[in-house]
Amino acid sequence: MDQDLRTRIMSAVDARFDEQTQFLSELTAHPSTRGNEQCAQDFMAAALGERGFDVDRWQIDVDDIAHLPGFSPVIGKYDDAVNVVGTLPSTGTGRSLILNGHIDVVPEGPLDMWDTPPYQPHVDDGWMYGRGAGDMKAGLASNLYALDALRHLGLAPAAKVIYQSVVEEECTGNGALACLQRGYTADAALIPEPFAEELVTAQLGVIWFQVHLKGIPVHVAYAGSGSNAIEAAIPLIAALHGMEARWNGTDRRHNEYGHVHHPLNLNIGKFEGGDWASSVPAWCVFDVRMGLFPGQDIQEAKREIEEVLNDAAQSNEFLRNNHPEIVYHGFHAEGYSLAEDDTAVASVAISTLDRAHHNVTGKDLNKVSITATTDARFFGLYADTPALVYGPTAEAIHGFNERVDLESVRRVTQATALFVADWCGLEAI
Amino acid sequence: MDQDLRTRIMSAVDARFDEQTQFLSELTAHPSTRGNEQCAQDFMAAALGERGFDVDRWQIDVDDIAHLPGFSPVIGKYDDAVNVVGTLPSTGTGRSLILNGHIDVVPEGPLDMWDTPPYQPHVDDGWMYGRGAGDMKAGLASNLYALDALRHLGLAPAAKVIYQSVVEEECTGNGALACLQRGYTADAALIPEPFAEELVTAQLGVIWFQVHLKGIPVHVAYAGSGSNAIEAAIPLIAALHGMEARWNGTDRRHNEYGHVHHPLNLNIGKFEGGDWASSVPAWCVFDVRMGLFPGQDIQEAKREIEEVLNDAAQSNEFLRNNHPEIVYHGFHAEGYSLAEDDTAVASVAISTLDRAHHNVTGKDLNKVSITATTDARFFGLYADTPALVYGPTAEAIHGFNERVDLESVRRVTQATALFVADWCGLEAI
Numbered sequence: 118m119d120q121d122l123r124t125r126i127m128s129a130v131d132a133r134f135d136e137q138t139q140f141l142s143e144l145t146a147h148p149s150t151r152g153n154e155q156c157a158q159d160f161m162a163a164a165l166g167e168r169g170f171d172v173d174r175w176q177i178d179v180d181d182i183a184h185l186p187g188f189s190p191v192i193g194k195y196d197d198a199v200n201v202v203g204t205l206p207s208t209g210t211g212r213s214l215i216l217n218g219h220i221d222v223v224p225e226g227p228l229d230m231w232d233t234p235p236y237q238p239h240v241d242d243g244w245m246y247g248r249g250a251g252d253m254k255a256g257l258a259s260n261l262y263a264l265d266a267l268r269h270l271g272l273a274p275a276a277k278v279i280y281q282s283v284v285e286e287e288c289t290g291n292g293a294l295a296c297l298q299r300g301y302t303a304d305a306a307l308i309p310e311p312f313a314e315e316l317v318t319a320q321l322g323v324i325w326f327q328v329h330l331k332g333i334p335v336h337v338a339y340a341g342s343g344s345n346a347i348e349a350a351i352p353l354i355a356a357l358h359g360m361e362a363r364w365n366g367t368d369r370r371h372n373e374y375g376h377v378h379h380p381l382n383l384n385i386g387k388f389e390g391g392d393w394a395s396s397v398p399a400w401c402v403f404d405v406r407m408g409l410f411p412g413q414d415i416q417e418a419k420r421e422i423e424e425v426l427n428d429a430a431q432s433n434e435f436l437r438n439n440h441p442e443i444v445y446h447g448f449h450a451e452g453y454s455l456a457e458d459d460t461a462v463a464s465v466a467i468s469t470l471d472r473a474h475h476n477v478t479g480k481d482l483n484k485v486s487i488t489a490t491t492d493a494r495f496f497g498l499y500a501d502t503p504a505l506v507y508g509p510t511a512e513a514i515h516g517f518n519e520r521v522d523l524e525s526v527r528r529v530t531q532a533t534a535l536f537v538a539d540w541c542g543l544e545a546i
Numbered sequence: 547m548d549q550d551l552r553t554r555i556m557s558a559v560d561a562r563f564d565e566q567t568q569f570l571s572e573l574t575a576h577p578s579t580r581g582n583e584q585c586a587q588d589f590m591a592a593a594l595g596e597r598g599f600d601v602d603r604w605q606i607d608v609d610d611i612a613h614l615p616g617f618s619p620v621i622g623k624y625d626d627a628v629n630v631v632g633t634l635p636s637t638g639t640g641r642s643l644i645l646n647g648h649i650d651v652v653p654e655g656p657l658d659m660w661d662t663p664p665y666q667p668h669v670d671d672g673w674m675y676g677r678g679a680g681d682m683k684a685g686l687a688s689n690l691y692a693l694d695a696l697r698h699l700g701l702a703p704a705a706k707v708i709y710q711s712v713v714e715e716e717c718t719g720n721g722a723l724a725c726l727q728r729g730y731t732a733d734a735a736l737i738p739e740p741f742a743e744e745l746v747t748a749q750l751g752v753i754w755f756q757v758h759l760k761g762i763p764v765h766v767a768y769a770g771s772g773s774n775a776i777e778a779a780i781p782l783i784a785a786l787h788g789m790e791a792r793w794n795g796t797d798r799r800h801n802e803y804g805h806v807h808h809p810l811n812l813n814i815g816k817f818e819g820g821d822w823a824s825s826v827p828a829w830c831v832f833d834v835r836m837g838l839f840p841g842q843d844i845q846e847a848k849r850e851i852e853e854v855l856n857d858a859a860q861s862n863e864f865l866r867n868n869h870p871e872i873v874y875h876g877f878h879a880e881g882y883s884l885a886e887d888d889t890a891v892a893s894v895a896i897s898t899l900d901r902a903h904h905n906v907t908g909k910d911l912n913k914v915s916i917t918a919t920t921d922a923r924f925f926g927l928y929a930d931t932p933a934l935v936y937g938p939t940a941e942a943i944h945g946f947n948e949r950v951d952l953e954s955v956r957r958v959t960q961a962t963a964l965f966v967a968d969w970c971g972l973e974a975i
Contacts, residue, residue: 224821226828227760287824325823331659333945347817347832351780386823388776391816392653394754394833394876395716395918396944398815399655403776404823447823489824515825516762 118539123476126538127531129266134527137262138245140164141526144254145238145247149220152197154284157220161282162201164261168268170203170280177284177295185298187499189289189325189449200292201282202301205264209275211542213303215502216264216278216533217293217492218257219286222249223515230517244512244520251511251521256309257282259509259526263533268546275542279303286492288325288447293492297500305466305540306496309508309529311521312487314478316470317506318456319373319486320493321380322409324418325447328353328426330390331400332439344435346401347390353441356429357383357405360421364407371410373454373486380488381408408488411452419445453494455503456484463503466540470505473535477528482507507532547968552905555967556960558695563956566691567669569593570955573683574667574676578649581626583713586649590711591630593690597697599632599709606713606724614727616928618718618754618878629721630711631730634693638704640971642732644931645693645707645962646722646921647686648715651678652944659946673941673949680940680950685738686711688938688955692962697975704971708732715921717754717876722921726929734895734969735925738937738958740950741916743907745899746935747885748802748915749922750809751838753847754876757782757855759819760829761868773864775830776819782870785858786812786834789850793836800839802883802915809917810837837917840881848874882923884932885913892932895969899934902964906957911936936961 130137147157158174165172177198182188201220225235225248233239238247245255260280267273279301283292310317330353332344361383363369374380383405390401409418423443430436455463471482493504509525559566576586587603594601606627611617630649654664654677662668667676674684689709696702708730712721739746759782761773790812792798803809812834819830838847852872859865884892900911922933938954 223825226821226825230760230762230828287822323824331656333659345814347814348783351783354777354780384824384826385774385776385820386825386827387820388827388830389818391814391833392655393716393944394815394835395752395813396652396655396815397813398817399659399946401817404820406823515822517828 123535125270126266126534127477129269130262130527130531130534133262133265133269137258137530138240138523141245141250141255141258142238144258145250146236148236149222149249150224151221151288154220155197155199158199158201158282161220161257165201165203165280170205173202175200177291182291182294182298185294187290187294187495189291189447190445191289191291192446198284198292200284200295202296203280205274205278207274207277209542209544211274211276212305212540213277214274214537214541215281215301215303215306215496216260217281217283217306217308218253218260219284219292219492220257220282221284221287222252223287226517232518240523243523245523246518246520248519251311251509251519252514253310253508255311255511255521255526256508259309259530259533263530263537266534267538267543271546272543273546274537275544277303278537278541283492290450290492290495293495297495302500303502304462306493306502306504307533307536308491308493308504308506309533310491310506311508311511311514312485312506313510314474314507314525314529315483315485316467317487317491317493318484319411319454320452320490321488322411322413322415322452323448323450323490324407324409324415325404326422327402327404327444327446329402329442329444330439332435333399344439345397347398349433349435350401350403352433353426353429354385356425360425361407371412373456374410377486377488382488383407409452411454413452415449415451448490450490451494451498453497455497458497458503460503466503466505469539470507470536473532473539476535477532552964554699555695555963556906558698559691559956559960559963562691562694566687566959567674567952570674570679570684570687571667573687574679575665577665578651578678579653580650580717583649584626584628587628587630587711590649590686594630594632594709597694599634602631604629606720611720611723611727614723616719616723616880616924618720618876619874620718620720621875627713627721629713629724631725632709634703634707636703636706638971638973640703640705641734641969642706643703643966643970644710644730644732644735644925645689646710646712646735646737647682647689648713648721648921649686649711650713650716651681652716655946661947669952672952674952675947675949677948680740680948681943682739682937684740684940684950684955685937688738688959688962692959692966695963696967696972700975701972702975703966704973706732707966707970712921719879719921719924722924726924731929731931733891733931735931735933736962736965737920737922737933737935738962739920739935740937740940740943741914741935742939743903743936743954743958744912744914745896746916746920746922747913748840748883749881749919749935750917751840751842751844751881752877752879752919753836753838753844754833755851756831756833756873756875758831758871758873759868761864762828773868774826776827778862778864779830779832781862782855782858783814785854789854790836800841802885803839806915806917810839811917812836838881840883842881844878844880877919879919880923880927882926884926887926887932889932895932895934898968899936899965902961902968905964906961
């Protein structure tokens with residue numbers, strides 16, 4: 118690819134970046150929290166249809182995927198979990214590519230903590246604000262407008278490109294898994310998660326579990342004879358933090374995380390218990406998220422979590438009589454390290470992205486080990502497909518006043534367009 | 547009152563005790579938790595109307611009572627808070643009486659902890675099971691059937707009797723307060739709360755408060771830079787228990803509670819926080835109930851609670867930056883000690899009840915200092931009316947498988963009928 122073509126591709130992204138920003142704003146306005154993605158998926162399916170993609174829109178069926186490696190347990194049905202995939206077929210002989218992004222966003226939390234409403238995106242000083250603007254609707258927009266730039270130059274990828282807008286990234290990954298099960302494969306995948314224009318070469322695993330406590334409540338006048346289920350959680354939380362400290366110990370570090378301060382975070386993300394101020398609470402449930410290193414076995418992790426909770430229960434009178442029940446509900450996500458993929462295809466994919474990034478930014482592509490998970494694991498672990506996680510700079514993802522840097526989105530879109538051109542090759546439309 | 551009349555009154559209670567049990571069962575079947583009392587109040591109003599009471603049924607208006615001593619703050623409206631009062635007028639010259647009971651019940655909690663459904667009452671081995679059967683629908687039934695027994699003998703109280711079925715006993719007491727504001731007064735009040743056929747001569751005050759915490763959440767991958775609002779509650783709970791220990795200290799004991807083990811209980815009754823396992827929680831709210839001794843000043847107690855929470859917040863980095871907000875919502879109930887009422891009318895009321903109890907049981911009436919509150923405080927503190935809390939034996943009130951001892955209900959009904967006869971005097975219908 119000559120410099121002239123590269124310049125034309127980057128200019129083509131520039132030429133419609135205002136339109137791309139408008140698209141991102143409209144997409145971010147859809148409050149696509151888990152269970153509420155359909156309206157945003159309609160928007161995505163329409164955008165793909167207008168552009169001539171073959172659009173596939175289907176409801177995930179747990180029975181199709183529950184037996185597959187990488188499946189995460191879910192409670193309830195998937196009646197509202199709909200994936201959208203658009204395919205650009207090609208008769209060319211280039212390398213095929215999946216451009217993946219997730220449509221689901223995490224809950225916005227208390228509205229009064231936002232300076233402006235989370236689903237009324239707005240731009241201020243070069244940042245777009247809104248829940249999901251960074252994580253990761255900017256990435257979905259970038260994938261789409263990178264292909265748009267090529268098309269407006271009269272060019273198409275010389276290999277099949279599969280555009281994916283999936284659900285469930287934020288809780289199970291079963292959306293990406295369902296794409297795999299449906300037969301969508303390619304020579305590489307690109308996922309523009311918002312990691313500041315760095316290439317993610319290692320990501321953690323994540324496990325979610327709920328702890329249910331139930332005891333015998335009484336009128337608070339006799340509290341001494343009752344058992345407070347809410348307060349019984351406190352020693353369990355302390356024991357889990359003890360486990361967290363052990364897992365982060367230098368003896369257990371994965372080598373991609375040797376330099377990272379406290380990579381594995383345990384989070385008590387949700388807590389609910391009791392019904393009435395003057396009744397000793399009979400029950401509580403709390404939700405825990407815990408990180409795992411790549412290579413750390415999930416079944417082994419679960420055994421250790423259960424042991425820690427059961428041991429802690431032994432040293433507490435209430436818990437000894439009312440054993441904690443552990444419910445797995447959400448992530449059973451293994452870690453994944455692209456850095457450990459020593460195949461030629463991975464190496465070429467990385468160097469191709471490195472070149473595209475350098476062309477846009479004038480800088481080398483930094484590599485980063487992240488302390489979260491992404492859907493990259495499905496491609497890397499279960500489909501022998503190198504997955505490049507490379508996206509824009511965002512702040513306060515999962516927080517208030519989430520925002521994404523629009524100039525960073527522009528650069529990532531340009532780098533993506535160059536990557537597609539280089540990886541797939543180009544042909545005239 | 548001669549022995550023959552006493553025997554006839556007790557027999558009249560016996561004669562319709564099966565009907566009374568059926569009435570109690572029907573009343574208990576109404577799930578009259580706070581906000582859902584109307585159907586049970588319809589049932590009570592109908593029962594009073596059939597019996598010839600002058601029925602007064604009205605919606606509580608906060609504006610009518612908010613300025614009165616004993617008012618407890620509420621959040622939200624009282625659109626669904628309806629009191630029912632039935633009056634039996636009399637031209638007699640006896641002493642007038644209020645027979646009071648509350649229709650509201652506390653939430654039933656998780657259904658799977660009940661052996662049988664909480665609102666499908668049933669009788670087993672002499673106990674009636676169901677939420678509210680003991681606390682205190684058995685008392686409402688007892689008050690009604692005590693008067694029925696007299697009527698079936700062709701007798702009526704020789705003074706005005708006011709039958710009250712009030713809401714809000716379990717959270718504010720504003721139902722009883724609204725009766726007072728509406729002008730219902732008498733020479734004494736009887737409240738058959740389920741305290742095992744003992745006379746309550748001291749009851750605690752109760753204060754409810756909510757603690758609201760709010761912080762800045764982030765993606766859990768960067769948990770170190772965030773602040774977990776759920777875990778920030780833990781040191782506050784510990785500090786509140788420290789306060790509880792100090793308030794229970796021997797130096798602060800009220801003399802009616804010198805012998806009671808740990809009279810003042812602090813209860814964390816409800817806890818809610820966070821939205822998502824993988825987001826550091828931005829917020830939590832927990833509900834606290836704390837006991838107070840009779841004579842303990844509520845405003846002073848509030849100041850101490852606030853000081854304890856603020857001091858604890860100072861020693862925690864998150865809380866220092868995100869001060870706990872304290873919201874008062876529910877009980878501002880002062881303690882009340884009938885034992886300290888040295889008026890002649892109180893003394894006569896107690897000895898009259900003692901006599902009735904002895905006639906039925908052959909035993910002296912025991913006196914008890916309870917570690918809960920009741921609506922008795924409104925009569926005693928704000929209307930110079932001695933309030934006798936005397937009701938049947940119940941178990942697991944506010945718990946699972948709540949039950950009331952039917953033979954105890956029978957005895958309390960008989961004692962109540964004898965008390966009415968003796969206190970008010972009797973006249974032919």
